[in-house]
Amino acid sequence: MRRIAFDAMGGDHAPEPELDAAVAVLREGRKDLGIILVGDEAQIREGLSRRGASPGPALLVHHAPDVIRMQDHPSVAVKGKKQSSMRIGFDLVKAGEAHAMVSAGNSGAMLACGLLVWKRLPGVIRPGIGTTFPTLEDDCVLCDMGANVDVQPAMLAQFGLLGAAYARTMQGKPRPRVGLLANGEEESKGTELTREAHAILKRLPGDRHEYVGYIEGRDIFAGKVDAIATDGFTGNIVLKTAEGAAQTMVEMLKRAFASSPRAQVGYVLAKPALQKFKRRLDYAETGGAPLLGVDHLALICHGRSNATALKNAIHAAARYLDKHLIDNVAEALAPVDSGQSQKLRHMRAKP
């Protein structure tokens, strides 16, 4: 049985959506999937009993007296609050008592735990958060979506390789197309940072991915590439912009449908199709984003995740474990460890 350490105190509205999600997974009765709820034991037990559920072999409770807050400095999870639900979750995975960690808490603190409680995979300069989203053609993965805001060219280039490893493993694409996000397609575009990263990516061997060069914002959803490399500042803004644009469009659409009786009738008829469309855009459907480049599996969820998003993140964690995502990322980087990663560092020093 795969066990997921699940931070019951992580999200903005914890522990209610977390408990809803855990109980929902429990009630699916899957034999291959167990959850360890980590957090205030009394609060968790009371919340479970309110839902008519109780701990058992498929739903363990592990007490953690402390909580990492959104405003806490990331290092707190490593140096200060060692008894927090988040930190204990990482400890459980490290000790082999759980196979993956899922939390909707402070993502900076998650990164710090991944780096310092766990460790980087050989060859990785900095881990990045990989997140998938739907495009017109297929799903696409973007790395980094927020772990590293001030980055170096070699890190940025490596985010492309981490994304490619994800696309190979989870989407079965043998040679994913990798693009570097910039403000234009021409080589003269971009910042000093992207131009150096571009030079590195062009020189790397491309037998397991295809580097297509710069891509623009408008290419993201057109399905032009399978993996996108960007720094965590830009990645975070891009994804939240797309999320906001989608929400705004759905709202504008609602207003358009409400604008005339004729359009209202049209809405009623088209409603099932529209709901399918809305579901495709809903971040809650994808659940959590994996931290790529550390030696175990951690899924970072939106702080505002509802129960559905959290449940989907637990399912996603199980899928990643089934596909051996971390082993595949490690293996993708390992053969070039003393080569590629050294080369990456070298390229940074001598651009």
Add this chain to the structure above:
Amino acid sequence: MRRIAFDAMGGDHAPEPELDAAVAVLREGRKDLGIILVGDEAQIREGLSRRGASPGPALLVHHAPDVIRMQDHPSVAVKGKKQSSMRIGFDLVKAGEAHAMVSAGNSGAMLACGLLVWKRLPGVIRPGIGTTFPTLEDDCVLCDMGANVDVQPAMLAQFGLLGAAYARTMQGKPRPRVGLLANGEEESKGTELTREAHAILKRLPGDRHEYVGYIEGRDIFAGKVDAIATDGFTGNIVLKTAEGAAQTMVEMLKRAFASSPRAQVGYVLAKPALQKFKRRLDYAETGGAPLLGVDHLALICHGRSNATALKNAIHAAARYLDKHLIDNVAEALAPVDSGQSQKLRHMRAKP
């Protein structure tokens, strides 16, 4: 009569959409608006006659033997091709023969012409491109959308002030809300660059704008602020991402409507409302983006602009002239010239 110097050779498909746009404006018969088509005279005259139009007082033709290409280095417009349509357009405005310049050409070259053929307004460190887009509440202006990719904190802070001046003048908002785009709302978020710019914006006097701090990608379309400050790399990616997301959504929506006969009937009924909605999202409706911070009016249009977008840009230029946009930007920065701008430079030097 206001005269607009209009680069007939600027866009990706020039001169056809340019000529369509010019003829469309001519046929409106406005007494207050004239166009000077700048470009290859023979080609322009032939194109006009094919459209049953001919030059006259409201539609002058000014010959320019050369063209700035998209792949040309921006400095070419200033130092190399001095007889290009773009450069001559800027020269005509400088000489007082035209009041504004509109082009869908190389935006880096437009910036170079603005900086070196014209000049910066007193107090401006670097001009930025301001672009407006619809939000749920109202229109919002973002500066910079692509003129400056590697920026300094003081420049970034000033983009907020340029945006605020635009919102005051064009949207009649006496004290526009200004936000700085980042990857989270907390002060601890952002890059070194945004944290320094944030510190500068917090210290500036806020009698003519309200600085609300960091805003996230998802706030952009929610109408949380009237003006957004960001560097040109991020601004360009954000706007193209939103544009791409909107196009993708419209496409997904079409597929949803086509998915069942019932939804198809719904579509037919809702079509007029949906078209209104689509029009709101169409960049062609807004036309061009003004270069803010130089001493004359230049509108930068999308390279792929169609005739509608270009026609709207000419109309927008006329509106900006009517509202004295450049004077208002100058006046907003001028009283603090030896104060605020000096202070901005100083703050950069001593963060």
